[in-house]
Amino acid sequence: MIGYLSFIVLIPLAAVVWKSTGSGLEGFWNAVTSPAALASLKLTFGASMVVALVNAVMGTLIAWILVRDDFPGKGLVNSLIDLPFALPTIVAGLTLLALYGPRGPIGINLAYTRMAVIAALLFVTLPFVVRSVQPVLRELDREMEEAAASLGAGGFTIFRRVVLPNLAPAILSGVALAFARAVGEFGAVILISGNIPFKTQVASVQIFSAIESDRPTAAAAISVVLLGLSFLTLLAIDVLRRWGSKHES
Amino acid sequence: MRARYGLRFAALAYLSLLLVFPVGLVFFRTFEHGFSPFWNAMTDPDFLHALWLTILIALIAVPLNTVFGVVCALVIVRQRFRGKAVLNALIDLPFALSPVVVGLAFFLVYARTGWFGPWLDAHGIQIIFALPAMVLATIFVSLPFVVREVVPVLREIGTEQEEAAWTLGASPLATFRRITLPAIRWGITYGVVLTTARALGEFGAVSVVSGNLIGRTQTLTLHVENRFQAFDLVGAYTASVVLAVLALMTLFFMNLFRKETPRVDSGPPGDEALR
Numbered sequence: 353m354i355g356y357l358s359f360i361v362l363i364p365l366a367a368v369v370w371k372s373t374g375s376g377l378e379g380f381w382n383a384v385t386s387p388a389a390l391a392s393l394k395l396t397f398g399a400s401m402v403v404a405l406v407n408a409v410m411g412t413l414i415a416w417i418l419v420r421d422d423f424p425g426k427g428l429v430n431s432l433i434d435l436p437f438a439l440p441t442i443v444a445g446l447t448l449l450a451l452y453g454p455r456g457p458i459g460i461n462l463a464y465t466r467m468a469v470i471a472a473l474l475f476v477t478l479p480f481v482v483r484s485v486q487p488v489l490r491e492l493d494r495e496m497e498e499a500a501a502s503l504g505a506g507g508f509t510i511f512r513r514v515v516l517p518n519l520a521p522a523i524l525s526g527v528a529l530a531f532a533r534a535v536g537e538f539g540a541v542i543l544i545s546g547n548i549p550f551k552t553q554v555a556s557v558q559i560f561s562a563i564e565s566d567r568p569t570a571a572a573a574i575s576v577v578l579l580g581l582s583f584l585t586l587l588a589i590d591v592l593r594r595w596g597s598k599h600e601s
Numbered sequence: 602m603r604a605r606y607g608l609r610f611a612a613l614a615y616l617s618l619l620l621v622f623p624v625g626l627v628f629f630r631t632f633e634h635g636f637s638p639f640w641n642a643m644t645d646p647d648f649l650h651a652l653w654l655t656i657l658i659a660l661i662a663v664p665l666n667t668v669f670g671v672v673c674a675l676v677i678v679r680q681r682f683r684g685k686a687v688l689n690a691l692i693d694l695p696f697a698l699s700p701v702v703v704g705l706a707f708f709l710v711y712a713r714t715g716w717f718g719p720w721l722d723a724h725g726i727q728i729i730f731a732l733p734a735m736v737l738a739t740i741f742v743s744l745p746f747v748v749r750e751v752v753p754v755l756r757e758i759g760t761e762q763e764e765a766a767w768t769l770g771a772s773p774l775a776t777f778r779r780i781t782l783p784a785i786r787w788g789i790t791y792g793v794v795l796t797t798a799r800a801l802g803e804f805g806a807v808s809v810v811s812g813n814l815i816g817r818t819q820t821l822t823l824h825v826e827n828r829f830q831a832f833d834l835v836g837a838y839t840a841s842v843v844l845a846v847l848a849l850m851t852l853f854f855m856n857l858f859r860k861e862t863p864r865v866d867s868g869p870p871g872d873e874a875l876r
Contacts, residue, residue, distance in 0.1 A: 357692075362691070364710050367716055413612050414615070432616065435848060435849075440801070440821075441822075442804045443844050450626045537699070539804035555699075560805075563708065568708070568714075571705055572705065575701075583690075583694075586690060
C-alpha cells in the first residue's frame with residue numbers, strides 16, 4: 353500500500369519540487385515572480401476568491417431552498433447539484449461557451465474575458481457549499497428559531513443571529529473546498545478563457561503552456577506554488593472540521 | 602411568503618443560467634439538424650478509438666483504486682500507527698491538486714529527460730505519451746474516492762461482528778469475505794461510481810502526459826478539445842453529449858446508492874473525499 357502511494361503520489365510530486373529548484377532557488381524565485389507568472393497567479397487567486405464568495409452566498413441559498421422550501425421538482429433539482437462533479441470539465445467549458453460564447457443564442461459574449469473564467473469556475477465549484485451546508489441545515493434544531501421568532505425577531509434577524517452562526521463552519525469548509533478546486537481548475541477554463549497572457553491566463557493553463565514550450569523548470573516552479581496553496585487549504589479545511597464538530601457538541 | 606418566493610426564484614435562476622441552460626443547449630445543438638450528423642460523428646474512427654481508450658483506462662484504473670481503497674480504508678480505521686495524519690493528507694491531496702500539476706509530475710518522472718527516463722529508454726519501455734502514463738495519471742486523480750466512502754462505513758459498523766467471527770475460528774480472509782465485505786459493499790459501490798466518473802472525465806492530467814496523438818493516445822475528453830480546436834463543432838458536441846449522458850447516468854446511480862447506504866445525509870462527493 354505504501355508502495356502504491358509512493359509510486360503514484362509521492363515520487364511524482366517529489367520530482368516536481370526537485371525540478372522547481374532545477375536552476376537554484378534564485379531560478380525558482382525568478383520563474384515565480386516573472387511578470388507573466390505573477391499575472392496568472394494573481395488572476396487565479398483573485399478569481400478563486402470571487403468564486404468562493406459567490407458560492408458562500410448562492411450555495412447557502414440553494415441549500416436553504418432544498419431543505420426548508422418545498423416546490424415541485426425539488427428532487428430533480430437536488431440531484432442536478434452533483435452534475436458539475438460528474439460532468440467532465442472540458443464539457444463544462446464547452447457548454448458554457450455554447451450559451452455565453454460568440455455564437456450564443458442570447459447575444460451575451462463572455463468568451464475570452466475574465467468574467468468567462470469566473471463563470472467556468474462557478475460551474476465546477478457549485479456542489480461544494482450546497483452539499484456541505486445541506487446536512488447541517490437539516491439537523492438544525494428549529495426550536496431556537498421559533499424562540500427567537502416568539503421574542504419578536506424578524507426573518508432576517510433570525511437568520512443572521514441564530515441560523516448563520518450554526519452554519520458558519522459548514523459554509524466555510526465548503527468555501528475552502530470550492531477555493532481549492534477553483535485554484536487548480538484547467539479543463540473548464542481552457543476553451544472559454546482564450547488563455548490570453550496577462551488577461552485571462554490562469555496558473556494551471558500557464559503551467560500547461562510552459563510544459564508545451566519545453567520550460568519544465570518554470571512549470572514546476574508555478575506548480576509548487578499551487579501545491580503549497582493546496583496543502584494550506586487542506587489544512588484549513590481540517591481545522592474547520594474540528595471547529596464544526598466542537599460546535600455540534 | 603414573498604421573501605420565500607424571492608429566494609426560491611433567485612436560487613433556481615442561478616442554477617438555470619449556470620447549469621441547466623448551457624447543458625441543455627449543447628444537447629439541442631447536437632441534434633438541431635437531425636440525427637445523422639450525430640451518427641456520423643459517432644461512427645468516426647477517431648471518436649471510436651477515443652471512446653475505446655477512455656473505457657480501457659477506466660477498466661484498469663478503477664479496479665486498482667478499488668482494491669487499494671478498501672485496503673487503505675481498513676488500515677486507516679482499524680490500525681493505529683505513526684504518520685496516520687500524513688497518510689490521510691496524502692490521500693486527500695489528489696482532490697485539491699490541479700490536474701495539470703499531476704500531469705507535470707508524471708512527465709518529470711517518466712519523460713526521456715525525467716528521473717526514470719534513461720533507464721526506461723535503455724530497456725525500450727514507453728510510458729510517457731502512451732497508455733501507461735495515462736493510466737497512472739487517471740489513478741492519481743481518482744485515488745481518494747473509494748477510501749473516503751468506505752472509511753465512514755467501517756467506522757460505523759465497528760469490530761464486534763468481526764471479533765465474534767474470529768473467536769469462532771474464522772480465518773482473517775473468511776472474516777473479511779463473510780462479515781466485513783457485505784457490510785461495506787454499498788460504500789464500495791458508491792465509491793466505485795465516483796471513481797469511474799472521475800476516471801472517464803479526466804482531462805488536464807491526461808492532456809499533459811498523453812501527447813494527444815490522434816487515433817492513438819486521445820481519450821474522449823481530449824477528442825472534445827481537439828474537435829473544437831479543429832472547428833468541428835458537431836464532433837465536439839457529439840463527444841460532449843456522450844460524456845454528458847455518462848455523467849447523468851452517474852447521477853442516477855449516485856442517487857440510487859445513496860438511498861441504500863445507511864448514511865442518508867452523505868455529503869457531496871468532494872466533501873466526502875476530504876472527511
